[in-house]
Amino acid sequence: MPCIKKKRRKNSRQEQLNVLSSGPGKFRDFFMEKDTSKQFKPSLGLLDATMLVAGSMIGSGIFIVSAEIARNVGGAGTLLLMWILAGVVTLIAALSYGELSGMFPKAGGQYVYLREAYNPFVAFLFGWTQFGVIQTGTIAAVAVAFAKFTAYLIPAFSEQNVLFHIAWFKISGAQVLAIISIILLTYINSRGVKNGKIIQTTFTLTKILSLLGLIVFGFLTGAKAEVWNANWQNAWQFSNIANVNGQTVTTLLSGLALFGAIAVSMKGTLFSSDAWNNVTFIAAEIKNPEKNIGRALFLGTSIVTIVYVAANVMYLAVLPFNEIAFAANDRVGVAAAEKIFGNNGSLIVAVMIMISTFGCNNGLILAGARIYYTMAKDGLFFKGAGQLNAFSVPGRGLWIQCVWASALCLTGSYNDLLAMVIFGVLVFYVLTITGIYILRRKRPDIARSYKAFGYPVLPMVYILAATALAILLLIFESNYTLPGLGIILLGIPVYYIAKSRMRI
Numbered sequence: 272m273p274c275i276k277k278k279r280r281k282n283s284r285q286e287q288l289n290v291l292s293s294g295p296g297k298f299r300d301f302f303m304e305k306d307t308s309k310q311f312k313p314s315l316g317l318l319d320a321t322m323l324v325a326g327s328m329i330g331s332g333i334f335i336v337s338a339e340i341a342r343n344v345g346g347a348g349t350l351l352l353m354w355i356l357a358g359v360v361t362l363i364a365a366l367s368y369g370e371l372s373g374m375f376p377k378a379g380g381q382y383v384y385l386r387e388a389y390n391p392f393v394a395f396l397f398g399w400t401q402f403g404v405i406q407t408g409t410i411a412a413v414a415v416a417f418a419k420f421t422a423y424l425i426p427a428f429s430e431q432n433v434l435f436h437i438a439w440f441k442i443s444g445a446q447v448l449a450i451i452s453i454i455l456l457t458y459i460n461s462r463g464v465k466n467g468k469i470i471q472t473t474f475t476l477t478k479i480l481s482l483l484g485l486i487v488f489g490f491l492t493g494a495k496a497e498v499w500n501a502n503w504q505n506a507w508q509f510s511n512i513a514n515v516n517g518q519t520v521t522t523l524l525s526g527l528a529l530f531g532a533i534a535v536s537m538k539g540t541l542f543s544s545d546a547w548n549n550v551t552f553i554a555a556e557i558k559n560p561e562k563n564i565g566r567a568l569f570l571g572t573s574i575v576t577i578v579y580v581a582a583n584v585m586y587l588a589v590l591p592f593n594e595i596a597f598a599a600n601d602r603v604g605v606a607a608a609e610k611i612f613g614n615n616g617s618l619i620v621a622v623m624i625m626i627s628t629f630g631c632n633n634g635l636i637l638a639g640a641r642i643y644y645t646m647a648k649d650g651l652f653f654k655g656a657g658q659l660n661a662f663s664v665p666g667r668g669l670w671i672q673c674v675w676a677s678a679l680c681l682t683g684s685y686n687d688l689l690a691m692v693i694f695g696v697l698v699f700y701v702l703t704i705t706g707i708y709i710l711r712r713k714r715p716d717i718a719r720s721y722k723a724f725g726y727p728v729l730p731m732v733y734i735l736a737a738t739a740l741a742i743l744l745l746i747f748e749s750n751y752t753l754p755g756l757g758i759i760l761l762g763i764p765v766y767y768i769a770k771s772r773m774r775i
Contacts, residue, residue, distance in 0.1 A: 494585075
């Protein structure tokens with residue numbers, strides 16, 4: 272027996288030497304797996320993963336964005352076309368990510384895909400932008416949206432209720448409630464993934480059913496044939512409409528102006544459908560991730576696309592087109608609900624948006640910390656973010672995210688921050704999907720439980736469409752896209768500072 276034990280120890284040392292000599296990638300993976308006493312626990316099934324995809328996508332955009340789109344494209348048919356195109360493009364991207372998730376079912380998701388397809392530098396720029404603005408800025412914006420609509424029921428949480436004001440800095444009731452909601456959801460998710468799972472599944476199912484209820488009641492009680500017929504006159508004519516002294520002024524679009532209007536409209540629809548990739552960040556906690564992530568991406572994005580298009584068809588059946596385009600504060604959902612339910616409509620939609628935004632933020636908070644966990648393991652983020660707590664979740668990463676998201680709530684500029692990174696988000700989606708072509712050549716031997724649907728044509732369609740959209744946004748919204756590019760580029764010196772600290 273002693274001889275056997277000695278032999279096993281020798282073999283174990285030899286295995287370590289083999290790993291050390293096989294390259295930096297395997298060296299890192301060896302210590303990520305062996306040099307920790309805690310591991311992520313796969314406890315999320317297909318339903319949970321699907322609810323994370325759908326729940327992270329559905330926020331407040333479906334109740335608001337259609338107004339801006341209507342003003343930009345000017346017709347019922349073109350309005351629906353923008354939502355359908357966004358759904359198709361999102362679905363193509365999600366199905367493409369299915370191949371990558373099957374290859375690398377690890378915590379960090381898209382960060383890992385970029386690291387493996389390119390290098391740690393490109394992956395870091397993605398993670399830097401996610402932490403600096405995209406993930407945390409979205410959490411802040413969604414939290415304030417939750418607070419703003421809570422003010423319908425409790426006016427003390429209104430943005431107009433200023434609790435503290437000194438010079439240019441002020442804190443409103445909405446900001447306080449937003450921060451409280453972020454802290455609450457962070458605490459719940461720091462106590463284990465099962466707690467976040469319960470909230471995510473419950474709230475996502477509730478908001479999907481609520482949206483379906485609004486759509487059904489809209490068709491049954493609010494729809495009017497004369498409104499529908501009027502909306503479909505000149506429905507496919509691209510035009511810009513404006514309200515000038517109470518009169519609607521219509522300008523037909525052509526040439527570059529037409530493409531600019533499409534780009535601005537697609538910006539709204541695509542980012543009302545964004546955050547579907549969050550499910551890839553928690554791959555290590557999903558059962559059978561090689562298959563279930565791809566399935567969840569397909570099911571979640573399909574469900575949301577169908578609901579979004581149906582909601583806009585309902586808007587067109589209930590509201591005259593001008594009332595969609597010029598809804599008060601762009602709140603198309605409220606305007607439709609008031610036609611359907613009368614004076615109680617605004618309260619009904621307020622509760623729906625409260626449920627929607629709270630559930631959306633739970634998914635964003637749950638998933639985001641897994642990126643920072645993997646970055647920390649690579650030595651590119653705060654060391655504590657790479658540790659799992661007693662509940663097998665990256666607790667410190669969750670609280671670091673909480674602090675920065677709460678700070679963004681106080682700046683009052685979170686919506687501007689989100690607009691700035693639209694260009695960056697498209698860049699990283701394009702880079703990630705391009706990574707499929709690179710990995711097919713670079714790593715042909717790796718197991719692929721899924722292959723990108725329609726490869727090589729459909730992924731290339733997405734790459735070309737997203738690239739064109741990014742260029743158009745650079746032209747027509749440079750005030751936001753250029754500073755957004757600056758935020759990404761700021762990550763370059765931060766990366767080399769982090770690398771230099773690793774060598775010390």
